[in-house]
Structures are given as C-alpha cells and as structure tokens.
Amino acid sequence: MISNHIKIAWRNLRKAKGLNAIHIIGIAVAIAAATLLYLTAMFELSFDTFHENRDRIGLAYTTTEPESGLRHSATMPAPFAPALKAEFPDVELISRFANSSVILRHGDKQLESTNKYVDADFLSIFSFPILEGNAKALENLDGIVLDDITARNLYGSTNIVGQQVEIYQDGNWMTKQVTAVIQATPRNSSLSFSSLMRFEQMPNYSVKKEDWSNENHSVFVKLKNKVDDTKFTVQAKAFMDQYYKENNDMLKRDGAKADKNGAYISLHLLPFSDYQRNDLDLGRGASPMFPWILLLIAALILFIACSNFINLSLANAITRNKEIGTRKTLGGTTGQLIGQLWVESLLLCLIGLVIGLTLAWLILPEYNAAMNYKLQLKQLFLPLNLLYFSLAFALLTLLAGGYPAWRIAKTNIIQVLKGTVAIKGSALRNSLTVLQFAIAIVLIISTIVISAQLHFIAERPLGFTKTEVISIPIGEGINPQTALQQMRVELGAQPWVRHVSASDINIGRGNDGNMSTSRFGFDYEGRQVSTNFMRIEYDYLQTLGIKLLSGRDFNRSFSTDTAAVLINQQMAAQLGGAEKVVGKTLAMDGNPQIIGVIDDFNFQNLRRTVEPLTLSINPNIFEIAYIFVRVQTDNLQESLEQVNSIWKKVNPKANIAPSYLDENTQKMYKDEQRFAQIIIGGAIVAIVIACLGLFALALLTINRRIKEIGIRKVLGSSITQIVVLLSRDFVKLMVIAFIIASPIAWWMMNSWLRGFAYRIDISIWMFLGAGVLVLLIALATITWQTVRAATGNPVDSLRDE
Amino acid sequence: MIKLQNIFKWYHVGGTRSYVLKDINLEVDPGDFISIMGPSGSGKSTLLNLLGMLDMPDEGKYYFMEEDVFALKAKRRTALFQSHIGYVFQSYHLIDDLTVYENIETPLLYKDLPGKERKAIVADMLDRFGIVGKKDLFPSQLSGGQQQIVGIARALATSPTLLLADEPTGNLNSKQGEEIMQLFKQLNEEGVTIIQVTHSEKNAEYGKRTIHMLDGQLR
Structure with missing residues (x-):
C-alpha cells in the first residue's frame, strides 16, 4: 500500500511540476530560514546552562529610586562580600569578580590575558570544567588558574600545575604559581576569561579593603537553597540597615522613594540564569526577548509556508476531486484516502526538507560570518532537537497535507463525481492569505522603522567630531x-x-x-x-x-x-x-x-x-x-x-x-544591527514565500474563472476591466492584511523604540510605504496571470463544451 | 439478496419537500439482471447510488444479504461494499494518472490484498477482457469502449456478487455498446447479479426484468 502511495505521489509530483516546484521552494526556503533562526535562538538560550545548581547562584545588586528614576547597580565595594558571607547563614559560597587584563610570561613566551580577580569559592560556585588541579586551586593566595589555550600557548601543555608563571601588573613583574588549568570558557558562557587570580592580588587591594565607597566589581553568591529574590531582599534588610545606613539616609533626604519594605536602598539577587539577558541593565544585559523573537519569526515563516501548502492543496483539490470520488467508489475508506494524500504531502515536504537543510548548510558559513556566530548544522542532530524537529515536521505535513486531504476525502461522492461540488475552502484560504500578508507587512514595517532608527542614530550629531x-x-x-x-x-x-x-x-x-x-x-x-x-x-x-x-x-x-x-x-x-x-x-x-x-x-x-x-x-x-x-x-x-x-x-x-x-x-549598536538584519532577512523570506503562494493561488483561481472571463469578453468587457476585476479580490485581501498588521506593528515598534532615549517618531509614511510596497509586490505577482487570462481569446475558453 | 422497504428521499425546496424517491419497495434475488428505465430526473441514478451505498435515503430500510445497511457502522459498510459490490459508470471514471493495470489494481489495494494475489487477479482480468497488451497505457490513450472495458474489469476485480452500472453504454457507439451488453449477459450467466440504469430499450432487453421509474416512483 505504502509503496503504491509513494509511486502515485511521485507521479503526481512530476505531473504538476510548476505547482509542486512552488510548494517545494516555499517549504525549502522556510525550513532553511527557520533552521538558522532556531540554531541562533538555541545558542542564545544555551547561555550558562552548563553550570550545575545555577538556580542557587545569584548576582548581588542594589536597587534605589532617586528622583531621576529606578536604578539598579551591581558594582560592589571590596568589604561587601566578606561582610555578607559572615552575616548571612544562607550564603554558602561567595566570590567577588573584578575585570582586568594582565601580561603573562613564561621563558620567552609572553601574552596578554583577560584576567578576573575572584575569591577562593569561585571555582566551586560555577562549573567551569577543571582539567588539571581542583576547585580548591584558588585557596592559594598566590595561585593563578589558566585556561587550556593560555596554558598551551605558554607551556605547550596543560600539565603545568605547580609551574611558575610571571605576570606583569601595575608596572612590576611578579611570580605566581599555576594551581589549576580549566577548559577555555565556552562561547555560551556569559563570564569569559583566560586566567583567574585571587581578589587580594588586585592592585591597591590593601587600600580598598575596608573602603565601602569605592565600588568596582560584581559579587556572585551561591545560596543553600534556590534563589528567591523577594525573600532575600527581606532577609537582607537588617544587613543593609547596618552597612548602608548612610546611603539610606542620604537617599531619604534627597527625596528618593522607598521600596515596599520601607528601605531606600535594598539588596537583591539576580538569578544567574538571567545574567546574560534581563531588563534591569545588569550583567550582560542583553535583551531577554531576542531569542524568543527569533523563534517567533521562525514559527511565522513556517506558518506562512504551511499556509501556502494548505491553500495550494485545497485549490488543487478541485482538480483531484474526480479521482478521489472514483477511488471512494472503488472502496477506498476515508482513512486510506487521507493516507494517500498525506504521503503525497509528506513526499513534497521531505524533498523540501532536504533542499532546505542543504540550503541552510550552504548559507551557514556566510551567516556565521555576518552575525559573528559559530553555529553548526550538526547541533540540530542532538536527540532533543531531533525530537522537536520530527514532531514539528510531522505536525507540519499533517496540517499541510492532512487537512486538505481530510476535506477532500470526506466530501459526498455523488456530488464529487457529478462535478457539482466545490470544496468550500475559500474562507479558510482567504484567512490564511490575509494572515500571511499581515505577517509580511508587520515584518516590513518593522524593517522600515528599525532601519530609520539605526540611520537616525548613525547620523545624529553627538556633540563631538567622530569622523577624523x-x-x-x-x-x-x-x-x-x-x-x-x-x-x-x-x-x-x-x-x-x-x-x-x-x-x-x-x-x-x-x-x-x-x-x-x-x-x-x-x-x-x-x-x-x-x-x-x-x-x-x-x-x-x-x-x-x-x-x-x-x-x-x-x-x-x-x-x-x-x-x-x-x-x-x-x-x-x-x-x-x-x-x-x-x-x-x-x-x-x-x-x-x-x-x-x-x-x-x-x-x-x-x-x-x-x-x-x-x-x-x-x-x-x-x-x-x-x-x-x-x-x-x-x-x-x-x-x-x-x-x-x-x-x-x-x-x-x-x-x-x-x-x-x-x-x-x-x-555600540552591534546588537541592534544584528536584530535589524534578522528582521530584514525574515521580512524578505516571508514576503517571498507569501508571494510564491499568491502566485500559485492566482494561477489556480484564475484558471477556474477562464470561462467567466470568456463570457465577459464576448459581452464587451475590456482587458483593463477584466484585469481590475481579477485583481480586486486580491487587493481586498491585502487591505485587510494591512489593517490587521498596522496596529500590531505600531505597538511592537513603539515598545522597541522606547529602549532609546533618542528616537525617531513613527510616522504614517512608514506604514503606507510598507502597505504600498506589499500591494505592488502582490499585484506584480498576479499581473502576469490576470493579463494572460484577460488577453486570451474567448473562443478558446468557451469552445470546450 | 436485496430488499428495499419504503425508501423515501427528498430535498427541501422553499419549505416544501421535493421527492426524489417516493416509497420504493424492491426485492432483488441472487442471479438477477435488472434494467431500470425512465426519463431524466425520474430518480434512476439516485436509486442505483442508494443500492451501491454511495448515498443515503431520508427514510426506509435497506437489507443487503440480510444486513440492515443503514444501521451499520461506516467501516462495516465499506467492508460490505468492498467485498460484494462493483460499480460501472457512464463516463468510466478511470483515474487519469494510473495505467490500465494500476486502475484495475486499485480496489484490490483498498481491500488490503497481498501483492502476489493482486498480481494474479489483475493478470486474470487483463487476460479475460483481452487487454493484456494495453496494461501499461493510460486511459487517455484508449478509445471510449476500451476505457469502459477497463472500467468493468476494475469493477469485477474484487469478484463482486452485485454489479451496478449507471448507463454503461451511454458514451459509446452502438457497436461498442453491444459488446459491453454481451459482456454483461455473459457475466450474469456466470452468476453475477446485475442492476443497470439505461435509456435504451434495446439494452434493457438484455436484462431478465425491467423496472420503470417516473417521478421517483416505481411503476
């Protein structure tokens, strides 16, 4: 049975080459785009996931609300961490974390290293894989931990625990002892460094040791339990009252607002899982929405391709009607018929999938270079991803092939055979087309607004000369x-x-x-x-x-x-x-x-x-x-x-x-530019796939009206009138799509722009521009067919009776 | 073999019922060859479709080999159809994309027969109707008469006990028509029950009895 299905499917596929090419190209492009976006999103979401117990790790920060507005600060003074550990039994481990860069030397080899000054607990808080030595390596005050790349560059080996290394810091060369070698921090670690030294080794440490007013590093804590910020803030109030009394009084005097616990300065913990991306401008402070926007765009693009599939299958069903009816009279059950049609769409999707993945594989190096990623296609083939992908694929083919199949298969045979039945998919078909173009319009408006804002930023006078x-x-x-x-x-x-x-x-x-x-x-x-x-x-x-x-x-x-x-x-x-x-x-x-x-x-x-x-x-x-x-x-x-x-x-x-x-x-706007590139790419892919669908849809629906066109021409209609008549339905859909898309795009872009102190106003021309652009593209897509239909000789279309 | 009791079928036209079939009672014995005649719109095809389980009445009972057809579950009904009924159409209804061989094989596929058995049955059919040489041709490459022969071969592939034919010769010239009717007669002699709808008195004469229909009623 299956082999028969596949044989028939293959034959059908070859018969309607043009239509199926559109199917396949649409799906392949969508799968390629979705794959890239998915890989990107997975990478972005994988940040710091390799730390065990990361739900117990937090970044300490203070919150104040002076008259100028809410302020979060994660920079801490040197005595803060020891005091917190001493007074807070819930804090199991704590480490300060300060940036620097030092020169390392061994023999005649010398290199600059991104160094962090941390406390002895650091390697126990986080799970950076240790290659040589152990997590206690930093208990040695004069110890230094190197990553394997630095170790190899200096010593040609990682087996160097106990070796001496010279460091240049503060104008002097000093000798330190290598106490551990860790694996180089992975790309998806938001903390990155090539060497670690004790915080006490920081220049001027002895001066700053007891200085509560000099804030220059961040502090990570590992609690005994899961991080619960609200609870922590309440518990830490006594601590803050004791050590930050002066700040508190000063803020109160200057008209700051108190938080709900009555404190003017309060201590919080940012869960480490939010360190890479959060709205508080702490840690790496990347936009928390970014990976989800990528996934959303991927899903939307797949949706557009999927709608194409459903639309075309439904439209195509009219020509398949008779065959399906005949098959039913030969004893085919609805299940068997759905099976056959599903195998056909599965075959199309499989071809699309193979082409799509090949396309993604071909584009990936370009994409990595442009976006500064190191993504690999093989990351897709992790068991979990594979599961997601197979599920998504099955769902896609079932939806795209199964639904039209089910619609055709359950229609009344007698009417089908008489040819009096029309599969009434037009409401669904129109809604899907409207949705497709609404998505495309939202993306195009976003593209216009984002480009305008980036242009505005690039051109805005900054108050200094930047060119020379x-x-x-x-x-x-x-x-x-x-x-x-x-x-x-x-x-x-x-x-x-x-x-x-x-x-x-x-x-x-x-x-x-x-x-x-x-x-x-x-x-x-x-x-x-x-x-x-x-x-x-x-x-x-x-x-x-x-x-x-x-x-x-x-x-x-x-x-x-x-x-x-x-x-x-x-x-x-x-x-x-x-x-x-x-x-x-x-x-x-x-x-x-x-x-x-x-x-x-x-x-x-x-x-x-x-x-x-x-x-x-x-x-x-x-x-x-x-x-x-x-x-x-x-x-x-x-x-x-x-x-x-x-x-x-x-x-x-x-x-x-x-x-x-x-x-x-x-x-400075690298993130914004990357964001813009992805939105623009998404918009282009969306509009291309939507237009492919529109092209095929126009082909099918206009062919159905060929006779009507012939009659109209015989009755004296001009070519222009017919082109207008045929285009009007599509224009109507575009207008509805535009009406749906505009408020969504306005809302989205408005919230994006709010992130900029200096921003453009969203103006009406951006919307109209996008609307007109989409309308023109859509009309250009269908014009060839409407004109061909309108200029055809009515004798030809009316003859076959 | 077949028993129809008080079959009614109607459509609503502006609030009043317009009857397509009105109080049909019919019994068909195994080995019968019935011709249904009547003017256009008299309900012949509807009746045939009912008998073929392709359509449902609004009222009435249909017993096929002692089973109450309309009370059966769809699955059981399909099974009954697959194993007992063959259908032949005026416009052949061959599947354009399938070869002669594949067209004949299709109902066997739906019956889930193993490949070997299918092969044997199709070969037998091709041989019996003398179309072995045409087995790899597509319907568009055949004449009307040849297409109808394929249609009949396909209907008989599942060795049905009942063959339903809706104006099987309607689209054929008289010589081709005659051949088809000869074939029907021969099949009937081999034990297949046949019910055909026809406009032609001459074709009706091949049957053992003729039923006349007018305005949805038997006469």
Whole structure:
C-alpha cells in the first residue's frame, strides 16, 4: 500500500511540476530560514546552562529610586562580600569578580590575558570544567588558574600545575604559581576569561579593603537553597540597615522613594540564569526577548509556508476531486484516502526538507560570518532537537497535507463525481492569505522603522567630531603616560595631525571591545549629587571638537589645573545652573574647582540621555587608557595606517588596532544591527514565500474563472476591466492584511523604540510605504496571470463544451 | 439478496419537500439482471447510488444479504461494499494518472490484498477482457469502449456478487455498446447479479426484468 502511495505521489509530483516546484521552494526556503533562526535562538538560550545548581547562584545588586528614576547597580565595594558571607547563614559560597587584563610570561613566551580577580569559592560556585588541579586551586593566595589555550600557548601543555608563571601588573613583574588549568570558557558562557587570580592580588587591594565607597566589581553568591529574590531582599534588610545606613539616609533626604519594605536602598539577587539577558541593565544585559523573537519569526515563516501548502492543496483539490470520488467508489475508506494524500504531502515536504537543510548548510558559513556566530548544522542532530524537529515536521505535513486531504476525502461522492461540488475552502484560504500578508507587512514595517532608527542614530550629531578622530587602546605592556608622551612627540612632527589627547574611557566600542563608566557621588550644598567621571588629558576638547560654553579649558600654564574639573551642562544644571557654578569646588577627591562648563556630548550610547559628567586631568585618580588623535586628511584609511605604524613603534607589544570614532560608535549598536538584519532577512523570506503562494493561488483561481472571463469578453468587457476585476479580490485581501498588521506593528515598534532615549517618531509614511510596497509586490505577482487570462481569446475558453 | 422497504428521499425546496424517491419497495434475488428505465430526473441514478451505498435515503430500510445497511457502522459498510459490490459508470471514471493495470489494481489495494494475489487477479482480468497488451497505457490513450472495458474489469476485480452500472453504454457507439451488453449477459450467466440504469430499450432487453421509474416512483 505504502509503496503504491509513494509511486502515485511521485507521479503526481512530476505531473504538476510548476505547482509542486512552488510548494517545494516555499517549504525549502522556510525550513532553511527557520533552521538558522532556531540554531541562533538555541545558542542564545544555551547561555550558562552548563553550570550545575545555577538556580542557587545569584548576582548581588542594589536597587534605589532617586528622583531621576529606578536604578539598579551591581558594582560592589571590596568589604561587601566578606561582610555578607559572615552575616548571612544562607550564603554558602561567595566570590567577588573584578575585570582586568594582565601580561603573562613564561621563558620567552609572553601574552596578554583577560584576567578576573575572584575569591577562593569561585571555582566551586560555577562549573567551569577543571582539567588539571581542583576547585580548591584558588585557596592559594598566590595561585593563578589558566585556561587550556593560555596554558598551551605558554607551556605547550596543560600539565603545568605547580609551574611558575610571571605576570606583569601595575608596572612590576611578579611570580605566581599555576594551581589549576580549566577548559577555555565556552562561547555560551556569559563570564569569559583566560586566567583567574585571587581578589587580594588586585592592585591597591590593601587600600580598598575596608573602603565601602569605592565600588568596582560584581559579587556572585551561591545560596543553600534556590534563589528567591523577594525573600532575600527581606532577609537582607537588617544587613543593609547596618552597612548602608548612610546611603539610606542620604537617599531619604534627597527625596528618593522607598521600596515596599520601607528601605531606600535594598539588596537583591539576580538569578544567574538571567545574567546574560534581563531588563534591569545588569550583567550582560542583553535583551531577554531576542531569542524568543527569533523563534517567533521562525514559527511565522513556517506558518506562512504551511499556509501556502494548505491553500495550494485545497485549490488543487478541485482538480483531484474526480479521482478521489472514483477511488471512494472503488472502496477506498476515508482513512486510506487521507493516507494517500498525506504521503503525497509528506513526499513534497521531505524533498523540501532536504533542499532546505542543504540550503541552510550552504548559507551557514556566510551567516556565521555576518552575525559573528559559530553555529553548526550538526547541533540540530542532538536527540532533543531531533525530537522537536520530527514532531514539528510531522505536525507540519499533517496540517499541510492532512487537512486538505481530510476535506477532500470526506466530501459526498455523488456530488464529487457529478462535478457539482466545490470544496468550500475559500474562507479558510482567504484567512490564511490575509494572515500571511499581515505577517509580511508587520515584518516590513518593522524593517522600515528599525532601519530609520539605526540611520537616525548613525547620523545624529553627538556633540563631538567622530569622523577624523582615531582612538588607540593603550593596553598593557607600556606605561600609559609614557605612551602618550611619546605619541605626542612622534605625531607632533606630522603635518596632518592636529591634536593628540587621551582619556581613561573610550568613546563607543573600540577594537579592544571594552566599554565602561565611572560614577561618583558626593554632597553639594546639602544635596547628594552623582556624576559620571572621566579622566582626560590636555587638548581633549580640541581633539574631539567639544564646545566650551563658559569658563576655560585645562591649560598647561596653570599648575593648579590638576585639581580642577570641567563639567557638562547636565552636571551644571544639577549644581544650580551654568552661570553660577564656575569657580565652585566639589566635595570629591582633592576638592577640585570647576573651571569651565562644556556642551553636552553623548559619551554613552543613545539608549541613554546625556548624563552629568565631570572631566579631570588629575593623574592620581585614574590612569589614561585611550589615546585620541585628531587628523586632517583626505585619505582616512592611509592616516589610520600611519597612526598605527607610529603606535607600533612606540609600543611594539601593542596588539589592538586603532580605530576611528565613527566606527566605534557604530559598534555600540552591534546588537541592534544584528536584530535589524534578522528582521530584514525574515521580512524578505516571508514576503517571498507569501508571494510564491499568491502566485500559485492566482494561477489556480484564475484558471477556474477562464470561462467567466470568456463570457465577459464576448459581452464587451475590456482587458483593463477584466484585469481590475481579477485583481480586486486580491487587493481586498491585502487591505485587510494591512489593517490587521498596522496596529500590531505600531505597538511592537513603539515598545522597541522606547529602549532609546533618542528616537525617531513613527510616522504614517512608514506604514503606507510598507502597505504600498506589499500591494505592488502582490499585484506584480498576479499581473502576469490576470493579463494572460484577460488577453486570451474567448473562443478558446468557451469552445470546450 | 436485496430488499428495499419504503425508501423515501427528498430535498427541501422553499419549505416544501421535493421527492426524489417516493416509497420504493424492491426485492432483488441472487442471479438477477435488472434494467431500470425512465426519463431524466425520474430518480434512476439516485436509486442505483442508494443500492451501491454511495448515498443515503431520508427514510426506509435497506437489507443487503440480510444486513440492515443503514444501521451499520461506516467501516462495516465499506467492508460490505468492498467485498460484494462493483460499480460501472457512464463516463468510466478511470483515474487519469494510473495505467490500465494500476486502475484495475486499485480496489484490490483498498481491500488490503497481498501483492502476489493482486498480481494474479489483475493478470486474470487483463487476460479475460483481452487487454493484456494495453496494461501499461493510460486511459487517455484508449478509445471510449476500451476505457469502459477497463472500467468493468476494475469493477469485477474484487469478484463482486452485485454489479451496478449507471448507463454503461451511454458514451459509446452502438457497436461498442453491444459488446459491453454481451459482456454483461455473459457475466450474469456466470452468476453475477446485475442492476443497470439505461435509456435504451434495446439494452434493457438484455436484462431478465425491467423496472420503470417516473417521478421517483416505481411503476
């Protein structure tokens, strides 16, 4: 029976080549797209899942609600973790986690390592696979844990526990002992590092040890039970009352809102499963919706392909009617007939699946390169994925093939044989077509809005010059101040270099990939004020082209300027207005005097409004980490290469390439661009598949009306009138789809845009543009057939009676 | 073999019943050869479809080999149909995409017969109707008479005890028609019960008795 089904199915497939090609292409493209999206989503959802007991791990953070709005902060002072562990019996393990980068040396081999300073518990909290040594490796204060890649690069082997390694930190070489080797952190780990050292080894640890006001690292805890944030916050209230009393009182004084427990500052735990993606701007802070949006788009694309299948099968059923009726008179049961039709759709889907997977396999390297992933098709063939896929596939074929089969098979034979029955699928068919195009329109509107917003961000004046400024990450291996001195000397001799300056924080995201902010809080005239803080160098304003509004810039001829600051307008407003603040002193380190007010510039990304900022050249507060070079050139690329070669001369160990600031600012929106690319890709796939379906549907429905068209022509209708008549039904469907899609798209895009402090307004032309575009594409799809039908000779269509 | 009791079938036309079949009572014995005659719209085909279990009446009872057909479950009814009834149509109703061989094989497939048995039966049919040479041709490659012969071969493949024919010669020329009727007569002599609907007096004469229908009633 089955072999007979397959034989017949194969014959039918070859007979209606055109229609089946549309079926298969639609399904193949949908499966290819869905596979890529599924793999991406699975990767995104797999973050940190390899940690055992991760439901017991949490990231500590404080929540406050000053007048400026709710604020979550996961940066903690050094004494916080020991105090919490001592006073909180529920905390089983705790570890601080601070970023740094160090140079490691063994013999003549030397490399830069992304290092984290952690506590002894770290390897027990998390489940990073340990290759050599054990989880107690960090109980040794002078121990260092390396990952296998670093170990191999330095020693050529991982069997190096007990070996000595030299590290360059804070201007000195020190010797540490390797106590364990772990596997390199996988790509789906949100914590990544190549070496671990004890927190106590951090530069200036002895100074910061008891300092509650210097917050510079995060803290992970492992509880005895599952993380329960609400319970934890209540339990931690006594702890906060004791250690954060001053903050609490200050917040209360300055008009902050208390939480439901009556505390102005409260301690929370972010479950580690939310570390990679959450809405609180903590941890990695990626959008929690992203993987689900991918899955949704995948499902929608499959749905569109599936609707095509159902629509075409139903429409095609009219020609199959007679055969099915005959088969019933020959004793075929409904079940047997559904079986046959199902085998046919299964065969089509199988061919589609094979082509689709091949397509996905072919595109994957491109996709990985464009999206910076390392996905592999073989990840699909995990037992669980295989199960999901087979289920989805069975459901798809059953739905796409089974439903029309069932509809045909259960119709009345007599009517079928007489040819008086029409499978009444038109309501379903129309709804499916409307849904398909509604989905396509939503995606197209989203594409337009997202592109407009990204364009807006790229073009928006940021308050500084980004085109002719090169930023050089200094990195390790050279004293930053020396580096700046030498660069000033070297570049000063070049006529095309206009200014050279430096700061501790980059603008945008440079090739080192780092972004950071420093914040300070202090009392000013009886109020708590907080400000972002940036350590800069002379000529910073000229280099970046930032406007000075009042007062003066830092000047080498004033020796007191190391104890002076520049502030931006936002900061000035906080202190009582730009006119009044120049000359005032701030209660920060060294009580600096305000010497000038500068224009606001976007030193952070455009998701945030410009925050208060204080600039200082005091060399004792922070070290500079980035050199900025303002060039004047007609050839940006050449200048970049020249700057790079001079930098290589100054710091031969430099391994991070300089980059222009406009490149850096664009890099901040990598996630948004990736999001946009996926939406655009999804929109294109959706519209292509929907149009394939529309094309075939038009082919079938117009063929059914050939006789009517002939009669109309005989009665004197013009070709245009007939084309309009035939197109009208489809246009109606498009209009309904547009009406359904618009509010959904508006709502979705509005909530997406709310994530940006600087955003475009959604305007009506974006909707109309998408609507008109879809309508044009749809009309273009059916025009060939309507015109062909309308220009046909009525004699031909009316003859066969 | 067949017993129809008080069969009614009607449609609603604007609130009043329009009868297609009205109080039909009929008995058919095994080995009978009945011709149903009557003008267009008199209910001949509807009656035949009822007998063939392809249609349902609104009222009345139908006993087929002592079984109350309309009280049976669909599955049992299909089984009854598969093993006892063969159907021949005016417009042949061969499946265009299947070869002659496959067309004849189809009802055997639905009866779930094993491949070997199917092969033997189909070969037998092809041989019996002299169409062995045409077994790999598609219906469109055959003449009308040849198509109807395939249709009959297909109907007989399951060795039914009852053969129902709805104007089997309607689309054929007189010579082809005569051949088909000769074939029917021969089949009847071999023991197959036949009920045919026909417009032609001449064809009706091949039957053992003729039933006349008018406005849904037997006369």
